Amino acid sequence: xxxxxxxxxKTSETAGAAGSAARLxxxxxxxxxxRLDAFVVSHLxxxxxxxxxxxxxxxxxxxPQDAALFTDSRYTVQAADEVHEARVHIVRGSLLNAVGxxxxxxxxxxxxxxxxxxxxxxxxxxxxRLTVLQKHALDKAAGAKVRWLPWDGKxxxxxxxxxxxxxxxxxxxxxxxCSSWQEILPLVKPGIRENELAAELEFRxxxxxxxxxxxxxxxxxxxxxxxxxxxxxxxxxxxNELVVFDLGAxxxxxxxxxxxxVFVGRAPAEIRRWYAAVLQAQQAARDALRPxxxxxxxxAAARQALRRAALDKKFVHSTGHGLGLEVHEMPxxxxxxxxxxxxxxxxxxxxxxxxxxxxxxxxEDDALVTQTGAEYLTCANRELIELE
Numbered sequence: 001x002x003x004x005x006x007x008x009x010k011t012s013e014t015a016g017a018a019g020s021a022a023r024l025x026x027x028x029x030x031x032x033x034x035r036l037d038a039f040v041v042s043h044l045x046x047x048x049x050x051x052x053x054x055x056x057x058x059x060x061x062x063x064p065q066d067a068a069l070f071t072d073s074r075y076t077v078q079a080a081d082e083v084h085e086a087r088v089h090i091v092r093g094s095l096l097n098a099v100g101x102x103x104x105x106x107x108x109x110x111x112x113x114x115x116x117x118x119x120x121x122x123x124x125x126x127x128x129r130l131t132v133l134q135k136h137a138l139d140k141a142a143g144a145k146v147r148w149l150p151w152d153g154k155x156x157x158x159x160x161x162x163x164x165x166x167x168x169x170x171x172x173x174x175x176x177x178c179s180s181w182q183e184i185l186p187l188v189k190p191g192i193r194e195n196e197l198a199a200e201l202e203f204r205x206x207x208x209x210x211x212x213x214x215x216x217x218x219x220x221x222x223x224x225x226x227x228x229x230x231x232x233x234x235x236x237x238x239x240n241e242l243v244v245f246d247l248g249a250x251x252x253x254x255x256x257x258x259x260x261x262v263f264v265g266r267a268p269a270e271i272r273r274w275y276a277a278v279l280q281a282q283q284a285a286r287d288a289l290r291p292x293x294x295x296x297x298x299x300a301a302a303r304q305a306l307r308r309a310a311l312d313k314k315f316v317h318s319t320g321h322g323l324g325l326e327v328h329e330m331p332x333x334x335x336x337x338x339x340x341x342x343x344x345x346x347x348x349x350x351x352x353x354x355x356x357x358x359x360x361x362x363x364e365d366d367a368l369v370t371q372t373g374a375e376y377l378t379c380a381n382r383e384l385i386e387l388e
Contacts, residue, residue: 038103069086073162102140123148161344184204198218212337214248214249242362273309284301286376290341290369343369348367
């Protein structure tokens with residue numbers, strides 16, 4: 001469970017660059033079936049996935065013949081170093097205007113030369129990623145003859161299945177999160193503040209090679225643990241209360257996501273029962289996780305386990321989500337989700353119980369869907385830890 005920072009991963013090393021040619025080719029092969037003449041890619045994680053570019057300002061224009069990256073002069077050297085399968089255009093002014101003008105020029109050139117570019121009429125775009133004003137800028141620059149077609153989810157669907165290089169990085173990112181959390185456990189004592197522990201976690205992840213936290217690190221103690229998306233606050237941790245840690249590392253563009261819950265003191269029987277129920281729910285989700293099942297089935301398995309413990313109404317979010325270049329990717333493991341799981345997908349399994357006034361318990365791991373079932377990428381201790 002995490003909230004993404006809303007920025008593209010910043011790193012000088014990329015897993016995406018090596019596979020850019022194959023990824024672009026796969027995307028271009030879908031153009032004919034969709035009757036697309038071009039596709040404007042504006043979502044930065046998708047730009048990275050297709051081109052290897054890690055800057056914070058970039059748009060990729062893909063046609064059936066080639067691809068072009070539009071960025072600004074801050075990234076002249078960086079783009080030349082990272083991007084090998086697309087022409088780089090350094091733009092002064094609006095990138096959206098430059099892309100639209102490029103489409104207009106391609107159409108005009110095609111009409112003169114009678115090339116395939118004369119049919120640049122049907123252009124896909126990521127409708128879920130553009131504001132109304134941004135779309136208006138594209139419209140104006142490209143001209144009235146362009147028909148804009150929402151084409152969302154195509155790249156995200158490809159990203160959902162990780163290749164060997166991506167999985168290698170994600171294993172390393174998971175190890176960084178796990179080892180960093182284990183290292184700070186001796187610091188978890190009454191009197192230390194939540195934000196102090198969050199800072200320690202982020203420092204240790206960076207020291208181990210992460211480019212930063214994958215999201216705002218959560219440390220939520222006592223009653224604040226009942227807030228699934230609590231921020232680390234100045235609150236001092238007290239004796240005899242639960243503490244929820246939710247952390248992740250970005251490594252070479254890819255994220256990990258780990259949640260663990262500890263008890264400061266000797267846990268009473270009721271807390272032990274809740275914790276055991278959440279652990280059983282996570283195990284049930286893992287047992288259900290395999291190729292060919294729906295995302296809903298995995299979520300239902302976790303809920304059924306909590307229902308047997310009469311705690312299902314205290315579980316207020318989905319069982320998990322896809323993980324990779326973004327903290328929240330396809331597929332979502334929730335009620336009614338019909339996505340079919342495939343080998344190579346990485347998802348979180350994170351059932352939780354939240355009791356207002358007392359606190360929360362969440363156990364989250366990153367799991368790889370394999371040909372025969374599931375494998376955890378995260379390895380931190382899952383049993384209840386009591387810090388006395």
